[in-house]
Amino acid sequence: MLRRLRDPRLIPFKTQTLLLRIAALASELRVPCYLVGGVVRDLLLDRPVHESDIDFVFEGDAIEFGYQLVKACGGKLTAHQKFRTAVWHTPENGDLAPDTVDLITARREVYKCPGALPTVTPAMLMDDLRRRDFPVNAMAIRLGGDDSGELIDPLDGQGDLARKLIRVLHPASFLDDPTRIFRALRYVARYGFTLEAETLRLINAEARAGLAQLSGERLRHEFDVTFEETNPPVTLQQFADFGLLEAIHPALLTAQCGFMPLETPSTHFGEFAVPEILSMRQSLGWIFYLIELNKSDSAALAKRLAFPVALAEAVRFAFILKRDLPSFKDYSPSQWTFYLDEAPPLSIYAVYLISRENALSEYLSKWRHVKPIATGADLKMRGLRPGPHFGEILRRLRAVWLDEIVVNQEQEDRWLDSALNAQK
Numbered sequence: 001m002l003r004r005l006r007d008p009r010l011i012p013f014k015t016q017t018l019l020l021r022i023a024a025l026a027s028e029l030r031v032p033c034y035l036v037g038g039v040v041r042d043l044l045l046d047r048p049v050h051e052s053d054i055d056f057v058f059e060g061d062a063i064e065f066g067y068q069l070v071k072a073c074g075g076k077l078t079a080h081q082k083f084r085t086a087v088w089h090t091p092e093n094g095d096l097a098p099d100t101v102d103l104i105t106a107r108r109e110v111y112k113c114p115g116a117l118p119t120v121t122p123a124m125l126m127d128d129l130r131r132r133d134f135p136v137n138a139m140a141i142r143l144g145g146d147d148s149g150e151l152i153d154p155l156d157g158q159g160d161l162a163r164k165l166i167r168v169l170h171p172a173s174f175l176d177d178p179t180r181i182f183r184a185l186r187y188v189a190r191y192g193f194t195l196e197a198e199t200l201r202l203i204n205a206e207a208r209a210g211l212a213q214l215s216g217e218r219l220r221h222e223f224d225v226t227f228e229e230t231n232p233p234v235t236l237q238q239f240a241d242f243g244l245l246e247a248i249h250p251a252l253l254t255a256q257c258g259f260m261p262l263e264t265p266s267t268h269f270g271e272f273a274v275p276e277i278l279s280m281r282q283s284l285g286w287i288f289y290l291i292e293l294n295k296s297d298s299a300a301l302a303k304r305l306a307f308p309v310a311l312a313e314a315v316r317f318a319f320i321l322k323r324d325l326p327s328f329k330d331y332s333p334s335q336w337t338f339y340l341d342e343a344p345p346l347s348i349y350a351v352y353l354i355s356r357e358n359a360l361s362e363y364l365s366k367w368r369h370v371k372p373i374a375t376g377a378d379l380k381m382r383g384l385r386p387g388p389h390f391g392e393i394l395r396r397l398r399a400v401w402l403d404e405i406v407v408n409q410e411q412e413d414r415w416l417d418s419a420l421n422a423q424k
């Protein structure tokens with residue numbers, strides 16, 4: 001594994017430096033330390049490692065190791081006492097990546113009831129590997145000590161990788177944690193693997209029933225990460241084919257998984273806010289996915305999946321905008337603008353990607369920023385008494401700018417003269 005750990009095509013230089021620092025400290029303190037999970041799987045597949053997926057597992061207290069790490073290398077530690085895990089925020093000088101690193105105490109998990117979070121007790125690496133979802137995710141690489149770089153694979157993850165199989169480690173795995181069904185289907189689509197026969201059989205009505213017990217946040221997360229995949233529609237179709245959507249909420253049966261142009265917006269459109277916790281890609285993914293849902297279905301789903309308010313709003317407005325778009329064809333720029341000012345820019349951008357309606361791109365890149373030169377203070381100086389008509393005049397003035405009836409200060413002054421005269 002050492003060759004792969006040092007391969008800059010698989011692990012960026014700053015992350016290699018981070019691994020070396022942690023390995024050196026683990027050696028010095030004689031704490032058994034391992035890289036575990038998706039990183040090991042991706043390294044064995046010769047795929048570049050996602051920095052954010054790097055998890056370190058310790059036989060011993062991860063929090064204590066974290067404090068030693070801060071002492072030796074700097075940065076900050078956030079400790080989570082309940083599960084004896086910690087997040088190391090690496091020093092800000094930028095020598096190490098990623099910015100945050102999960103430090104985990106090896107643990108055993110007991111599921112008291114399906115779908116609930118497990119009870120956790122500290123344990124050895126073997127217990128920690130056995131509690132995981134699939135053998136391909138239950139391999140470790142030792143970091144530090146004489147055998148640093150050694151691959152530990154007691155559950156034959158390598159065999160499954162070679163056979164291109166996703167296989168659960170025990171028959172109750174999907175009942176313990178139904179999110180594993182989504183995980184399995186993502187790996188199938190991402191790596192072109194197949195579900196092992198018994199695993200396939202275990203995605204049955206009993207396992208699907210477990211989805212009803214999952215919290216909205218946990219369910220939503222499974223879709224959030226699916227939108228980050230290279231080809232979300234393939235995985236979403238699998239979710240549908242395995243009856244997962246129905247089991248979550250019947251409204252999802254109307255979801256569209258075919259169309260998902262998840263491009264990064266060009267700076268041409270300017271900045272716009274993305275609902276908290278979600279990336280742009282995830283937010284757009286949700287909007288495209290749910291754009292055909294009517295108001296009540298979309299509200300029901302937003303509730304079930306614990307959408308942030310801004311996401312629920314963006315989805316709802318995108319539906320309305322897409323539906324009503326044909327009736328705006330003859331709108332002037334000011335009519336478009338006054339209508340679109342009420343909409344979340346994210347919804348407008350999503351509907352633009354679907355429709356390529358030029359007015360939507362004009363609005364995002366230009367019209368929404370158009371303002372008259374004159375302000376309320378200027379109206380006062382012209383002797384107008386403050387009141388609701390102030391706003392009305394400024395709105396009409398903005399409209400003539402938008403419709404290019406007024407294009408410079410002189411014309412604006414003339415327009416104001418006549419508008420104010422007409423008021424007298």
Ligand code: CTP
Nearest residue numbers: 037038039053131132133134137138177179180
């Ligand atoms: N894991 C698990 N059961 C789950 C979630 C996670 O056993 N329901 C374990 C797996 O060993 C997994 C590790 O926790 O490898 C880390 O989880 P996560 O970061 O979600 O996944 P990755 O393996 O990094 O995979 P991906 O590339 O899909 O992010």
